Amino acid sequence: MKTALINLDMINEICHPKGKLAKYSDRISKSHTLANINDLNSWGRKQGHLIIHVRLGFSSHYLDCSTISPIFSAAETNHAVAITECASDEEQMASLNFLSRIAAIRTTKELIL
Numbered sequence: 381m382k383t384a385l386i387n388l389d390m391i392n393e394i395c396h397p398k399g400k401l402a403k404y405s406d407r408i409s410k411s412h413t414l415a416n417i418n419d420l421n422s423w424g425r426k427q428g429h430l431i432i433h434v435r436l437g438f439s440s441h442y443l444d445c446s447t448i449s450p451i452f453s454a455a456e457t458n459h460a461v462a463i464t465e466c467a468s469d470e471e472q473m474a475s476l477n478f479l480s481r482i483a484a485i486r487t488t489k490e491l492i493l
Contacts, residue, residue: 384430385421390414391436393460394451400460401451437463 393399395408408414424431438445440463442456455461 383424383427384432385424386432386434387417387421388434389436390417391461393455393458400458401454403451437461439463 390413391399391401393401394403395405395414396402397405397409399405421431438452438455438461445455445461446452452461
């Protein structure tokens with residue numbers, strides 16, 4: 381296996397219109413970003429490429445959150461992007477193709493082990 385697709389976390393708090401940091405949700409929706417990512421992942425799996433998902437989240441004390449980031453500087457104030465929280469409901473998670481993300485993570489772990 382020579383090719384891997386790396387997915388940086390499409391954070392619900394940013395992507396979902398009702399997210400606490402939804403500054404760019406209109407742009408993400410209009411450009412069909414999530415559908416394009418899902419299509420690319422499907423193509424990659426069909427080609428036999430490794431799919432890697434990088435998850436971003438902060439601990440409850442937010443000491444690991446950047447205070448100068450234009451996107452994440454408001455995370456602590458809004459109690460957003462905590463590792464244990466998710467802004468959207470089950471239907472919205474399905475739109476992110478969440479189950480295939482979990483399957484890809486399990487596959488990745490199996491390859492590492």
